[in-house]
Amino acid sequence: MDPVLTTCPFCPCGCGFYLHSQDGKTAGVIPSEGHPVSHGRLCARGWGSHEAPAWGDRLTEPLMRHDGRLRPVSWETALEAAADSLVATRRAGRTIGVLGSARATNEENYLAVRLARGALQTPHVVSCLTATYQPLLDGLHDVTGRHAGSGTVADLEHCEVIILVEGDVAVTHPQVAGAIVRARKAGCRLVTIGAVASQMTSLAALSIASTPGRERAVTFALVAAALAGGRLDTATIVAAGASFDALRRSLAEAEVSEAVARAAGWYAQAQRAAIVVAPLVADAAELRRLAGDLATLAAATGHLDRDGSPLLILPARGNLRGACEVGASPNFLPGFAPLSDDGAGSRLEGVWGVPPVRETGLDAAQMLTAARGVVIVAEDPTAVMPAGALAREALRRMECVVLLDAFATPALELATVVLPIASFAENDGTVTGLDGRVRQVRAAVRPPGKARPGWAVLAAMLGRLGPATEYHGAEEVRREIARAMPPDIGARWREVDEARVVPRAERNGGRRPSLGPLAPCEPIEPAPSVAVWDGVLDWGSDPLVRYSPTLCRDSAAQRKLFPGGFVELSKEAMDRLGVRQGWPVRLKSAGGEAVAPAVMRADLAAGVVVVPFAFRDALAPVMGGHGVTSVAVERA
Amino acid sequence: MQVSSARTIGKERTGEWIGRLIENAEVVAPTAAQAGDVIFRKISSPVEVQWGSDNPLFPPKQVVLPQTDPLVTISRGADGLVVEPVYDERPRVLFGVHSCDVKGIDFLTRMHAYDLADTAYLRRAAALTSVSVACITPCPLGFCICCDAGPFLAESFDVQLTDLGDRFLAEVGSEKGGRLVEPSADLFRTAEAGEVARRHELEEAAKRAFGPETCHFASAMRRVSVGRVSAELWDEIAGTCLECGACNFVCPTCYCFSVKDQGRDGHWVRCRTWDSCQFRAFTREASGHNPREAHRERVKRRFFHKVSAQYFRRDGAVGCVGCGRCVKVCLGTSDMPAVVAAIRKGAWHG
Numbered sequence: 011m012d013p014v015l016t017t018c019p020f021c022p023c024g025c026g027f028y029l030h031s032q033d034g035k036t037a038g039v040i041p042s043e044g045h046p047v048s049h050g051r052l053c054a055r056g057w058g059s060h061e062a063p064a065w066g067d068r069l070t071e072p073l074m075r076h077d078g079r080l081r082p083v084s085w086e087t088a089l090e091a092a093a094d095s096l097v098a099t100r101r102a103g104r105t106i107g108v109l110g111s112a113r114a115t116n117e118e119n120y121l122a123v124r125l126a127r128g129a130l131q132t133p134h135v136v137s138c139l140t141a142t143y144q145p146l147l148d149g150l151h152d153v154t155g156r157h158a159g160s161g162t163v164a165d166l167e168h169c170e171v172i173i174l175v176e177g178d179v180a181v182t183h184p185q186v187a188g189a190i191v192r193a194r195k196a197g198c199r200l201v202t203i204g205a206v207a208s209q210m211t212s213l214a215a216l217s218i219a220s221t222p223g224r225e226r227a228v229t230f231a232l233v234a235a236a237l238a239g240g241r242l243d244t245a246t247i248v249a250a251g252a253s254f255d256a257l258r259r260s261l262a263e264a265e266v267s268e269a270v271a272r273a274a275g276w277y278a279q280a281q282r283a284a285i286v287v288a289p290l291v292a293d294a295a296e297l298r299r300l301a302g303d304l305a306t307l308a309a310a311t312g313h314l315d316r317d318g319s320p321l322l323i324l325p326a327r328g329n330l331r332g333a334c335e336v337g338a339s340p341n342f343l344p345g346f347a348p349l350s351d352d353g354a355g356s357r358l359e360g361v362w363g364v365p366p367v368r369e370t371g372l373d374a375a376q377m378l379t380a381a382r383g384v385v386i387v388a389e390d391p392t393a394v395m396p397a398g399a400l401a402r403e404a405l406r407r408m409e410c411v412v413l414l415d416a417f418a419t420p421a422l423e424l425a426t427v428v429l430p431i432a433s434f435a436e437n438d439g440t441v442t443g444l445d446g447r448v449r450q451v452r453a454a455v456r457p458p459g460k461a462r463p464g465w466a467v468l469a470a471m472l473g474r475l476g477p478a479t480e481y482h483g484a485e486e487v488r489r490e491i492a493r494a495m496p497p498d499i500g501a502r503w504r505e506v507d508e509a510r511v512v513p514r515a516e517r518n519g520g521r522r523p524s525l526g527p528l529a530p531c532e533p534i535e536p537a538p539s540v541a542v543w544d545g546v547l548d549w550g551s552d553p554l555v556r557y558s559p560t561l562c563r564d565s566a567a568q569r570k571l572f573p574g575g576f577v578e579l580s581k582e583a584m585d586r587l588g589v590r591q592g593w594p595v596r597l598k599s600a601g602g603e604a605v606a607p608a609v610m611r612a613d614l615a616a617g618v619v620v621v622p623f624a625f626r627d628a629l630a631p632v633m634g635g636h637g638v639t640s641v642a643v644e645r646a
Numbered sequence: 647m648q649v650s651s652a653r654t655i656g657k658e659r660t661g662e663w664i665g666r667l668i669e670n671a672e673v674v675a676p677t678a679a680q681a682g683d684v685i686f687r688k689i690s691s692p693v694e695v696q697w698g699s700d701n702p703l704f705p706p707k708q709v710v711l712p713q714t715d716p717l718v719t720i721s722r723g724a725d726g727l728v729v730e731p732v733y734d735e736r737p738r739v740l741f742g743v744h745s746c747d748v749k750g751i752d753f754l755t756r757m758h759a760y761d762l763a764d765t766a767y768l769r770r771a772a773a774l775t776s777v778s779v780a781c782i783t784p785c786p787l788g789f790c791i792c793c794d795a796g797p798f799l800a801e802s803f804d805v806q807l808t809d810l811g812d813r814f815l816a817e818v819g820s821e822k823g824g825r826l827v828e829p830s831a832d833l834f835r836t837a838e839a840g841e842v843a844r845r846h847e848l849e850e851a852a853k854r855a856f857g858p859e860t861c862h863f864a865s866a867m868r869r870v871s872v873g874r875v876s877a878e879l880w881d882e883i884a885g886t887c888l889e890c891g892a893c894n895f896v897c898p899t900c901y902c903f904s905v906k907d908q909g910r911d912g913h914w915v916r917c918r919t920w921d922s923c924q925f926r927a928f929t930r931e932a933s934g935h936n937p938r939e940a941h942r943e944r945v946k947r948r949f950f951h952k953v954s955a956q957y958f959r960r961d962g963a964v965g966c967v968g969c970g971r972c973v974k975v976c977l978g979t980s981d982m983p984a985v986v987a988a989i990r991k992g993a994w995h996g
Contacts, residue, residue, distance in 0.1 A: 013687065015680040028679060030713070035908075038713030041892070041975060043703040044682040050703045051977045053890045054925065061919070064714070065908055184888050188977040191886050195979050195996055212885050559906040560919065563927030571934050 013040050014454040017441055018048075019113070019434035019554060020055040022325045023163060023185035024443025027052060029060055029435055029454035036060035036435045036455055047163060047443065053184030058561045059554065060435065063455070066557030067418040069430035070459025080428060085460065089467075092385075092427045093474040095410035096130060099383035104409070107134030107377040110338030111389035112327035113552075114464060115439030115451055117487040119329070120494070121468035122387045123337035123344060126371075128362040129476035133371040134381065136340055137333045138394040139326050139547075141373050144339050145294040146287060146323045147346075149301025153309060154523050157335075157346040161284070161320020162445045167193050168318055170280040173232070173273060175225055175300070176204035176211060177288035177545035183324050183444075186286065201273040203228045205542060206620060207613030216276075218269050219615060221534050222542035223292045223638030227265075229303035230531040233257075234264035235274035236307055242278070243312030250525040257306065260527035278311040282318035289326040291543050291637030299529050309523035324444055326547050332442030335499070336491060340371035345495035354496065361494050363477035375635075378404040385412045385471075388431065388464060390419035393551035396543075397635035399627045414464055416457075417553035430461035434554075437463050438484040448488075448503055537640030541577070541597060541619040541632060548624040565624065575625025576607045579643070580614040587645045594646035599639045602631035605646045619643060652842055653827070653834040654813045663833050664692035664741065667826060671737040671775075674709050676702050686740075698809075701744045701785050703974060705898045709740055710751055710771045715918040717766050717905070722912040732915075733769045739826065740776045745796035745803075746788065746967040748778045750898020752802040753963060757901055760960075766918075775822040777805040779814075782848050784856050787970030789983065792861045795967035797852040798845075808845045815845050861982060863953055863964050866989040871955035875989050880942035882994040883980050887945055891922030892975035893982070894948075899965045902928065923948055949985055 013028035025048035028040040039060050043050035072088030073080040083091075100106050108126035110119040119137070126135035147157040166172060166189035180187040187210060194200055199215040202208075205222040220228050236242070237258055247254050266274075277283045285304050290297065301323065305314065313319040325331045337344040347354035349368045359365040372380060378391060378401050395401040405411055405424040413425035416433035431437075436457040440448045457463065465484050472479045481487050492503040549555045550565025577595065579587075587608075589595055595608045597619065606629060611620065619641060621629045633639055655663060667673050672688055676696045679685045684699040686706045716732045740751075755771045758764040781790075781797035790796030799806055804823030807814040815837055818824050827834060869875055894900040904921040907914040921928055924945070929938040938944045951957055952965040966982055973981040979996040988994045 013679065013685060026681065028683075028685065032712075032714070035714075038708065040685055040704045041896075042679075042681045042683050043974070050975050051890075052892060052975070053888065053977055054922070057891055057895055060713070065906065180888055184890060184977055187888055191888070191978045191996075195886070209885065209888075560904060560921060560925070563925070563930070567927060567930055567934060 014452050015042060015450075016434070016452045016454065017449040018052070018056045018059060019328050019451075020059065021183050021185075022328055022331055022442075022444040023047060023183055024441070024445065024447065024449050025052055025056050025185055026449070027056060027059075031455045034455055035064040037064065048185060051185070051188060055555070055561060058558045061558035061560060062417070062554040062556075063433045063435040065559055066433075066553060068433075068458045068461070069415060069418060069428060070461055071430060072460065073425075073428035075426045080422070080425070085462075088427055088429060089470055089474060092410075092412040092429065093471060095426065096383050096385065096412065097475070099409050100130065100132070104382035105134065105377075105380045106130060106132050106383035107136075107372065107381045108132070108385045109374065109377075109387060109389055109391065110135065110137045110333045111387050112137060112139050112325065112330035112333055114329065114333070114388040115437060115441055115484070116329065116332040116336055116448065116491060117439040117484045118387055118464040118468060119333040119338050120336040120344065120491045121465055121472065121487060122385070124362055125385065125468060125472055125475070127337070127343070127366040128358075128364050129472050131367050133340070133367045133369040134377045135338055135371060136374050136377060137330065137338045138374045138389055138391050139330050140334055140339050141294060141375075142289055143323070143325050143330050144334055145297040146301040147334065149298040150305045150321075150323065152298070152302045153305035153525070154314065155521055158446055159321040159323045160315055161318075161322060163189050163322070165282075165318055165320040166190055166284050166286070167196070169193055169198050169282045169284040171199050171201065171276045171283040173201045173277055173283070173285045174203070174210060175229070175287045175290065175304075176202045176208055177290060178206075178208045178210075179286070179288045179324070180209040181546050182289060182326065186322070186324065199276055201276070205615070205618055206545070212613075216269055216273055218267075218273065222540045222618060223296065224534050225290060225292065226296050226300040226303065227531050227534060228270060229300050229307070230261070230528060231264045231266045231270045232274050232277075233303050233307050233310070233528065234261035235266045235271045236278050236311055237261060238266065239271065239275050239278055242310050246309055246312065246523060246525065249522045253524065253526045256527040257525050260530065263530065274307075277307070277313070282316075283313055284319060285321045287323045289324060289545060289547070291545050303528060305523065306525060306528060309525060314523055322444060329441040331444060331446065332440070332448075335442055340373055343368070344491065345499040347496050358494055361490060375400075382408050383410040384408060385414070386421065387414050387468070388416070390421040390551065390553075392420050393548065396626070396637060397630070399630055400635065414467055416461065417557060419553055429467050430459065431464040431467055432457040432461055436461070439465060440488055446502065538642045539583070539617050539619050539640070540638060541599070541621055541629070541641045542638045543623045543626060543633075544620050546623065548622070550624055568622070569624070572607060572625070574606070575622065575628035576609045577629070578611040578614060578620035578622075579608045580616045580618065581610055581612060582616040583619075583643065584608060584610050587643065589645050596644050596646040597629065597632045597641045598644070599632045599634070599641045601634035601639070604629050604632045652815055652817050652837040652845070654810070654815050654837045654841055655834045656813045659833045660814065661692040663830050664695065666830055667739050667741070668692070671739045673739045673741050674706065675741040695742055697742065701746070701788070701969060703896065703971060705750060705896055705969070705971065706740050706743055706747050707750060707754065707898055709738060710754060710767065710774060711901060713920050715766070716915045717918055718916045720907070720914040720916060731766065733766060735769050735773045738774045740774060743776055743778045744781055744969075745778055745799045746790045746969040747898050748776050748799060748803050749793075749795035749967045750969070751776070753899045753961070753965070753967070754901055756961065775804045775826055777807065777826065778803050780806055780808045780849070782809055782852050784852060785970060786857065787973045788968055789856070789861050789970060790968035791853060791856050792863060793964055793966050793968040798849040808848060810841060810844055815841055861966070861968065861986045862990050863986065866986045867953050867955050867958065867964070869989050870950055870953055875946070876992075877942060879988060879992065879994055880946045883985055883988060883996065884941040884945045886978040886996040887924065887941065887980040888977040889924050889926070889941070890977040891924050892977060893972040894922040894924065895920055896971040896975050898967050898969060923951070945980065949989070952982070953986065
């Protein structure tokens with residue numbers, strides 16, 4: 011079969027390549043030189059993306075649990091069982107919910123939303139990662155009036171200054187890291203803010219250390235420094251009027267270090283300057299304020315919506331932005347329409363044939379705890395949720411778990427009905443990149459066995475639960491999404507990118523940002539040490555990595571060497587404790603304690619203990635489901 | 647190798663020639679793809695050939711060394727496991743390829759014949775005949791002239807075409823090449839002295855047209871071979887490498903591989919897959935120990951293999967054909983010309 015142009019399924023950079031196949035299986039990747047995002051440059055995951063569909067443990071026929079074992083059944087039987095068990099659970103007055111996914115297409119996420127808020131009449135539809143991203147969008151919305159950043163990855167290459175709130179973009183978003191490396195070569199000054207050193211901090215002109223989970227202390231100070239330094243955007247400030255004075259007053263208590271003042275000065279003076287926020291481990295309120303600070307900084311210095319000055323919030327995984335945008339989010343209808351929006355309600359009723367449920371939904375953790383029936387679209391909550399073990403327990407308690415996936419994941423053991431769907435390599439549809447552009451995913455091969463495209467399976471479920479619904483292809487679902495969205499966002503869905511179209515910056519339609527007082531920055535209480543997840547979600551558990559012989563090796567080796575997990579300590583901390591590589595240390599927090607082998611990480615600040623996300627369950631007694639916690643470390 | 651006397655073929659007749667080649671072999675040529683890219687793939691009609699295109703970003707190396715390369719099938723038989731080698735000996739013609747890629751395949755074939763001969767590779771390569779087009783205009787990032795891999799070839803080619811405007815001059819460089827031209831002798835005529843002279847003028851002009859993108863291998867080789875590159879410099883270079891492996895994947899001379907069985911339940915296909923010496927796990931030993939744990943060690947290893955005197959003596963060439971693809975695909979900034987310049991100058995400007 012001829013090579014087929016598609017979009018990379020891993021991170022949200024939106025790179026493009028051709029999938030090449032032989033004997034009905036994906037066999038290779040050919041980079042697309044003309045692609046507006048990747049220009050022929052791919053990361054290791056992109057280069058290896060053909061492997062998992064061909065090598066993976068694929069689900070090839072519908073399965074149903076009977077006497078504790080999953081047994082093959084016909085599609086008819088499986089779909090009927092799925093619909094009947096969900097309806098029965100709901101009729102019994104129990105909570106049901108639907109989980110969309112960053113691993114699913116926009117079409118699949120949208121149909122998951124329609125299934126929940128329409129056919130199943132439940133407000134609980136969300137993705138496992140919504141909570142890592144939506145608060146940042148809400149923070150931008152507080153200032154800019156829209157749930158989106160602006161600009162593109164390509165803009166970064168021409169920036170004079172880049173402020174990067176760092177997790178580890180070289181690992182999570184390599185195309186962004188590449189643009190930063192090239193920008194730096196061209197003379198750009200890179201400022202990193204983060205608790206843990208990374209490849210990007212080693213390249214930084216200025217690296218500002220922060221306390222894990224409290225990066226906001228730095229962003230708050232950056233706004234104060236920018237306002238103190240002058241060089242502000244007069245039009246924005248005049249328009250803000252008294253609100254600007256309120257903003258200034260709210261910053262009175264900020265502690266501005268010399269490094270922060272220098273970074274703010276560089277940013278304010280540059281003609282083209284960027285802000286990039288990598289996935290962070292922090293609570294929702296903190297994330298929202300951090301994004302609000304950064305949007306305020308961009309607006310006050312005139313960089314907001316300026317050509318060549320991007321403000322990029324990086325979703326943790328492939329289609330997380332798309333999942334949130336089509337409505338897999340507790341507080342919104344598709345297109346971030348507020349639940350209270352009557353116009354959106356009647357628009358959706360017109361499209362769906364039933365009025366949407368407009369109550370606030372539960373977040374993923376709450377939903378798993380409360381629900382007794384759930385539909386999971388292409389996700390393994392036990393691998394992705396912060397409290398993986400709790401997710402496992404919650405799924406075990408459920409009456410029905412309808413799982414749609416292309417791959418056998420640990421979630422399979424908890425499913426009552428399994429509906430095999432196409433992987434990205436066999437699927438048509440779209441995904442939304444971190445820049446907001448909607449990009450095509452195209453099938454390069456046929457799904458294995460009896461597997462069907464996810465959108466077709468969800469459409470079949472809709473048909474059984476509500477008014478007759480029929481789509482003649484993923485394209486038709488996308489056109490429906492455009493109709494379901496508020497008109498300004500829907501336009502973006504009508505004209506899907508062809509590869510050569512250069513993404514446009516999202517504009518505010520002439521609206522001025524609303525500057526106002528920022529929430530005070532709470533003092534950081536001193537703690538002996540702070541334990542934090544590594545901020546890089548566990549790629550090793552993602553089936554596209556786990557089933558790729560090339561990509562799985564690093565995580566497989568880590569799990570082999572440390573089956574019970576490990577923690578990373580600085581050299582200083584290890585010397586102080588008198589422990590060597592692999593020796594056990596005991597971590598104690600207010601929640602409890604745990605023992606794990608210590609591994610030295612040279613670039614770590616003393617007082618920071620890194621807990622690999624993959625081993626968060628082993629450290630759960632200490633972390634208690636939180637990404638950051640104060641701990642005391644001692645030799646075990 | 648005896649170079650037979652040159653001939654010419656009118657451009658209006660190349661379609662017919664390619665048509666005849668398609669009847670007897672799988673013809674792989676540069677073709678237009680969806681996003682405006684040019685990629686090598688099997689053609690079913692002469693009109694699919696993209697003449698005069700820039701060198702495709704993805705090399706034709708996959709024709710001899712596929713990304714996923716089935717080597718043996720393993721199945722459960724009555725008397726235990728049955729292992730059968732998989733040989734791909736389909737006659738293939740690689741048409742419209744550039745000089746550097748011909749040299750790349752020549753290099754790969756030498757490597758796979760060296761020491762323990764790789765039969766699967768060699769049988770596939772033996773069935774391949776190339777028809778290359780000499781480069782009258784060097785590509786913007788190419789530096790084949792520094793690697794003895796272009797813009798024109800004096801050896802290693804099967805058939806080499808030179809664009810003379812309304813016709814091609816065709817030189818046959820091997821018996822296999824002769825077998826592509828002889829059966830279509832009616833489409834060719836013997837070249838005139840003026841046409842051969844014109845070909846040499848074009849070669850000289852092409853050599854003069856190279857831009858600044860060159861590689862000073864000799865001085866880099868001296869430094870790399872005797873370990874006169876500091877760990878700090880390798881560290882700096884590694885700091886701008888994002889370990890994507892792209893430089894390996896698009897390099898016409900790289901052949902790192904891994905082996906993995908595909909399939910289950912009584913039938914497996916053991917496949918060779920492309921791999922990268924830049925990946926941390928590539929050098930990890932079974933014990934878990936990694937002799938090249940530090941990123942700088944992996945970067946150093948790559949360039950030692952590419953440009954050291956030790957390997958030059960063994961391989962008879964630097965492990966680079968100057969195609970410039972690594973410059974385009976490098977996700978960071980640590981491509982071949984940049985690193986060779988850094989080694990030579992002892993300073994990194996990435």
